[in-house]
Amino acid sequence: MPTIRFEQVEKSFGAVRVLPPLDLSLNDGEFTVLVGPSGCGKSTTLRILAGLEELSGGEIFFDENPISGLASKDRDLAMVFQDYALYPHMNIAKNMSFALRLKKTPTAEIETKVKRVADMLNIGHLLDRKPAELSGGQRQRVAMGRALVRDASTFLFDEPLSNLDAKLRGKMRTELAEMRDTLDKNMVYVTHDQIEAMTLGDRIVVMSEGVIQQEGTPEQLFKEPANKFVAGFIGSPTMNFLDAELVSEKGKLLARGDGFNLPLPKELTSNLKDYSKREITLGVRPSSFSTDVKTGAPIELRLVVSEYLGAQSTLVTKCGEAEILVEHESSSPMKTGGVLKFGVRTEELMVFDKETERRL
Amino acid sequence: MTTASKLNRLTPYLFLAPAVLLLAVALLYPIGYMIYASFLDWRPSQYIGEAEFVGFRNYINLWNDEAFRESFGVTLKFAAVVVSLEMLLGVGLALLLDRKLRGMAALRTIFILPMMIAPIVVGLMWRYMYHPTVGIFNRTLKSWGLDPIPWLSDGTWSFVAVVIADVWQWTPFIFILSLAALQSLPQSALEAAELDGATGWQKIWHIKLPLMMPVLIVALLLRLIDAFKVLEVVLVMTNGGPGLSTEILSLRIFRTAQEFQELGVAAAMSNYLLILLMILTVIMFVYNKAVENRAARLRAEAQEA
Structure with missing residues (x-):
């Protein structure tokens, strides 16, 4: 060939x-x-x-x-x-x-x-x-x-x-x-x-x-x-993108935005050293959320729509003004309207340059 | 069934009846008139009701009429020759010009112009081009030092001359139908053939022509029907001559009615022609219906599967 x-x-x-x-x-x-x-x-x-x-x-x-x-x-x-x-x-x-x-x-x-x-x-x-x-x-x-x-x-x-x-x-x-x-x-x-x-x-x-x-x-x-395009194109449901800024707290790097404050993985620290206080896009896969709050960084999401698929549901939620999709393992449908607590597996978070959309 | 529902079913027919009747009379009366006339010994000076009824005599006499048989033969030969040539040239041109090149649209328009000229004008035009001394063809031949051709004064040449004129006028008809058929072919099938290794000729032979066939057959039958009825071009160019070499049937009918004043005989001739054309038309309808039925059946089967 x-x-x-x-x-x-x-x-x-x-x-x-x-x-x-x-x-x-x-x-x-x-x-x-x-x-x-x-x-x-x-x-x-x-x-x-x-x-x-x-x-x-x-x-x-x-x-x-x-x-x-x-x-x-x-x-x-x-x-x-x-x-x-x-x-x-x-x-x-x-x-x-x-x-x-x-x-x-x-x-x-x-x-x-x-x-x-x-x-x-x-x-x-x-x-x-x-x-x-x-x-x-x-x-x-x-x-x-x-x-x-x-x-x-x-x-x-x-x-x-x-x-x-x-x-x-x-x-x-x-x-x-x-x-x-x-x-x-x-x-x-x-x-x-x-x-x-x-x-x-x-x-x-x-x-x-x-x-x-x-x-x-x-x-x-x-x-x-x-980059952001590939991250958003590959994977289903698609990755969530949130506007955020980088802040340092007690030597830890955090992505802070409307309704969330998530620590970033250590491996990213060196890549992000030039980005402090700058605006970034945070990428979170719908599969990175867990109902077990202890498994990751806590986040509170308002449930808007629950798409029940049987063994799992895709939850359409709001975090501040931003829409977030969550993959939720559950064999019974969720009631909409309430506020849910999730743990985010922070090691799966991705950070993108807001301008170039390159992954950092 | 109740009376009311019976009446309901009849209502549409009642509403349609006047229109259908009117149409039937308008369509059928002239044809009926002609069929009736063919059984009469009828002169133009007579009222049709006073003409003598002669039964099938006109038809039987025509069967034995040498001139009529010859003119029938000329018509068959003419139709066969012109339609074959027009099909070959029209389809060939369409295959040649079916491509996206600059100026193609203009070229295609030029190619269909002849079809838009009145046949009588076409006849006159060609008659002058065929003129033995001042016509363009013989002048050109002469300037090349060649002998002139007796275009309209020799039996064989005059047949050739009217064939050329008809082919010139009606090839465009086949051309535009073929072109339309070609342009509606499924492009991806042609691309698939290309990847399958087909050359240009093989694509034409194995894919394009077979897929164009339904359109080509209808075009062929339409042209045949028309070719059997040709009159003006021949009338103006040769008036059927020399001798009976180009005496096509319409001309013979026209002459029988106009010069020989035998309206009954002319009507009988027309009916022979009508029968021939009806056979062709029926073939066309049956073919179309068959194509449609087949397509419908295949669609239904595919949906079930």
Whole structure:
């Protein structure tokens, strides 16, 4: 499998620049997820890699070979499209074998390959049908199958699960994860769904407004986000951000704001020495709150809405004027309106520069 | 069922009846008039009620009429040739011009201009271009030192000449329909084909043409129906000649009524043409219905699955 490297790749549509120069390396055999909100340039990046969009500057290398001059068909890629992009007039077997038939692969070989992949994806009984005769989930599998039959070096996925309902999406996500472990291929997967990114990616590339915010493993992104954007994008429910200022008390560093006064972890002290009395943004994960007040720094929150999910609830609370989400392990719903006491696990707190939004 | 509910069910029909009746009379009366006329030995100077009823004689006589049969043949040949050429050129042009390049919009507009010119004007225009001495074609040939072509005075050439004029005027019709069909093709399927390794030709052959087929078939049938009824261009350019080489059916009908004053015979000829066109129309409707039904069935099945 080639190593894919983007070097100062940029893209403009007319006067609109959608990708400022971008550098990115995709390692051999890795499952890389490009994730970000819509309009962040992730799909454009994938389409440039696929050769469906021309780049406006820079170069993409497969190993050391520049490929921007190559047509899509000469890049040895297989792609799964968001809307599946099946050929409406061909039955499923024909859909899956189209690439092989173009390459004049022997019929017997085509049949074996199609059957193997179709059985793997549980669509073996649908081979005679036309795409319009299939449900959304089945079409999704066919799209996947059509890519797999190809045996290309690199697989591209452009939001392949976003047209499925929630239950099916979960199921397909698991199957994709299995496939990832059995296939030794480069996979590049674009999604706006951070859960897909976290569960599938060996490595995640978070993008916003055409700029790569951070690359790393799911764990790195969750535990050591580079900035406020990544911290807010990764993790569900999303991280709470509170305006605060730094104060020193008895040699301890505290983040003080409207309705809270939380000690910060010691490790941060050296990073924060230039920030005393300056305004910062404090990041608290909804999972950092505990009903056991003794386990952390105390905080009082006014419960506004309780979203009961069964085994747990997501509490929408207010601390002063700021809204705070709290993940609350409890099998029974909470009554709204009261004031609740929580302990905050301060070692999980994050501090961001209010201006640059960089994590400190 | 109670009387009241029966009445309720009838109410819409009662309200619609006058309009339907009026439409039926307005639509069907002229056709009925023509069908009736075809069973008469009728001269223009006569009141239709005084014409002699001759049963199927007009139809049977026509069957044995050499000139009519020849003109029927010319019409079939004309329709087959022009529609094939128009389909080939129209679809080809659409495939060629279906791209986002500067000036394409203007070019497309220019391509559909011929369709907007009155056929009689088109006929006149081409007649002068085909003029044996001062026409543009023969003058050009002459300036190149080549022999002039007897465009409108030779049987074969005059057929070619009217075919060219018709193709010039009606290729744009196929062109715009094909272009519309092409531009509504699912883009991602074409992109998928590209990644699957299809070349430009393979994309046209395996993806674009099959997906355009429903539109192309309707376009083909519409053009066929129209080509069978062509009149003005031929009338102005060759008046059916030389001999009967371009004597298409409409012209023959027109002449039979106008010059030979045999209205009954002309009506019978028209009915032969009408039957042919009805067959084509029925094919088109059946095809459309089949396409619709299939789509509806597939949608229903997909929803169940």
